[in-house]
């Protein structure tokens with residue numbers, strides 16, 4: 001893993017250079033699971049990166065991975081609301097629906113069909129080794145792994161390869177899936193002839209953001225600051241954040257992880273170093289730290305929230321974005337599937 005991690009880091013750095021030199025050669029695809037609203041962890045970890053790539057001139061494909069919702073849970077939940085909220089969050093954050101193709105798995109049959117030949121290229125043992133799948137099963141308390149949970153990394157390869165994306169901005173947890181995608185592309189090309197590019201991960205350099213209680217940010221723990229919250233809701237969430245009893249604020253991620261996390265968030269919003277923020281707050285204690293964070297986040301998100309509220313007023317707006325995106329995704333998926341059938345000698349007309 002560590003060798004391949006090093007290789008991923010090196011390829012990610014090479015991509016940054018390509019983004020600066022020849023952005024039009026990059027086709028980026030990312031995906032979100034519609035299981036809930038986007039929060040500031042997503043915002044600093046990936047959404048700002050998406051907007052940066054868009055602004056640099058890369059082509060952007062944004063998948064709302066609805067079939068991935070049922071990998072680790074039995075019910076689709078409030079899926080219609082969640083899909084709608086994902087579109088609103090991404091657009092309000094700066095993704096331009098005129099330039100970005102936003103689409104859902106379930107509306108693109110040819111994408112899903114690619115899963116069949118791809119499944120023939122991987123072994124069960126290989127799938128069972130995927131560390132991210134194992135972690136997800138464990139986190140969800142799943143003891144009997146479904147066929148979809150085991151094989152969704154292959155489906156994710158179809159997400160990426162159907163449109164021949166060459167850049168996938170991800171966090172470290174997604175690297176096993178990206179490696180699986182590269183392997184599938186390589187094996188398909190070897191067996192049937194050159195068809196798919198091997199995509200590279202673009203690793204985010206944003207630091208890991210914890211929830212307001214200092215543990216992993218997750219909706220079920222109630223420690224999340226959602227993008228769509230009001231300024232008051234945000235203030236309340238931050239007021240309840242965990243700190244410690246030392247009045248002098250210092251940036252010490254090892255010794256004081258909760259305080260360091262709040263400092264990191266201020267630093268990301270204000271574009272300064274967390275150590276500098278700590279020094280400025282000095283002996284102001286947890287109260288001053290939280291006041292500053294509340295202001296920083298509310299300032300950072302105010303334009304996004306205003307825009308989001310405006311867009312949400314027209315229910316047909318999101319519908320239109322998805323209709324256009326799904327139509328475009330279907331065109332490209334149909335072309336790729338035709339190419340795959342031709343390569344596999346499965347054209348009978």
Ligand code: TRP
Nearest residue numbers: 029030031032033065156159168
């Ligand atoms: N697995 C990703 C997640 O849980 C979501 C996803 C689905 C994705 N398809 C993708 C990410 C394709 C990148 C590329 O966050």
